Amino acid sequence: MSEWINKLRDSHADFDKGGLIDSLVTNPFKGFSLWFDEAITNNEIEANACIISTIEVSTLQPSSRIVYLKELKNEQFVFYTNYKSQKGTELLENPKASLLFFWPGLQRQVRIEGLVKKVSLEESDIYFASRPRESQLGAWASNQSEVLNNRNDLISRLEEFDLKFPNEVPRPPHWGGYGLSPNLIEFWQGLPSRLHDRLVFQKTAESWSTFRKNP
Ligand SMILES: Cc1cc2nc3c(=O)[nH]c(=O)nc-3n(C[C@H](O)[C@H](O)[C@H](O)COP(=O)(O)O)c2cc1C
Structure with a gap:
């Protein structure tokens, strides 16, 4: 067991790539777009892959899997899937979900929580x-x-x-997009000595409150 722990310790990052998260401060969507663009420029593998977690209501069992973010539009994080899938049926019962992006090259994660709604049929088409x-x-x-x-x-x-369907393939009625409207977005930047920076945006009635959290 201790050998296993030592191996892992050697593989951990030094968290020396970033600085404090100052440039994001006003708007979390602009902040996300900025970090997303930097993830692309930094050649992060699958920069638009994120973990989405949903909850099965009768057992309260959370489950997670990866989907691709396809768009950030009208302050919604949009992804596509099968509406009859496990995540789809769970979202029907409980439309609360979380998304998590991890960009290891930049030592960053972004945590997003909110309510999910289907996008319009036209958008899915x-x-x-x-x-x-x-x-x-x-x-x-x-x-x-x-x-x-x-x-x-x-x-x-x-x-x-x-x-x-020898020619055009129509969209299956059970397949389409969801848009997650966040009520919380947390930006996490790894920093030396495990003094990581966490900047949280929490939605208020009017706009967003911003605060830092202990790492
Ligand atoms: C890199 C990556 C990207 C994926 N993108 C999607 C996606 O955009 N939509 C989707 O439905 N499944 C995607 N999947 C598959 C899901 O992780 C998952 O297996 C599938 O959606 C079924 O999940 P569920 O049974 O929990 O509903 C992706 C998997 C990986 C590893």
């Missing part, structure tokens, strides 16, 4: 139409989150939909 044909067919073929007894069943379904 436009995004679906922009996807590659294989992804479009996959959205029809995969009963996301349901038990799959045999992988060949999935392949056969894909082939069926390929034949069914």
Whole structure:
């Protein structure tokens, strides 16, 4: 056990890449866009991948998985998925969710909490139409989150939909976007001596209150 802990200790970052989070102070969405652009410039792998956590209401069991952020629009963080998936059914019962971005090269994380709503049908149509044909067919073929007894069943379904839609593939009615409207956004910058900087924006009736938290 101690050997295992020592190995991990050696692999931890020194948190010497950043400074205090001053430039973000006024608006959390501008702050997010700034950090997101820096993550892209810094060649972070999968910079738009984030962990979304939802809760199953009857058991209060949280669950997490990665989705891609596709847009930050009208102060909403937009991602796409299958509305009948586990996350989709959980969001139907309890639309509260959290998103977490981790950009290790910059030693940053952003934590976002809020309420999720489906985006308009038109928006989902436009995004679906922009996807590659294989992804479009996959959205029809995969009963996301349901038990799959045999992988060949999935392949056969894909082939069926390929034949069914020889030209344009319509958006499946159970597939589309969600927009998360945040009530909290926390920016975390790793700093030396574990004195990391945490800047929190919490939504108030009028705008946002800002405060720091102990690391
Ligand atoms: C890098 C990465 C990106 C992903 N992006 C998405 C996505 O945008 N939408 C999605 O539904 N699933 C995405 N997935 C798959 C999900 O993590 C998850 O397996 C799937 O949505 C089913 O989750 P659920 O059963 O909890 O609903 C992604 C996985 C990875 C590793």
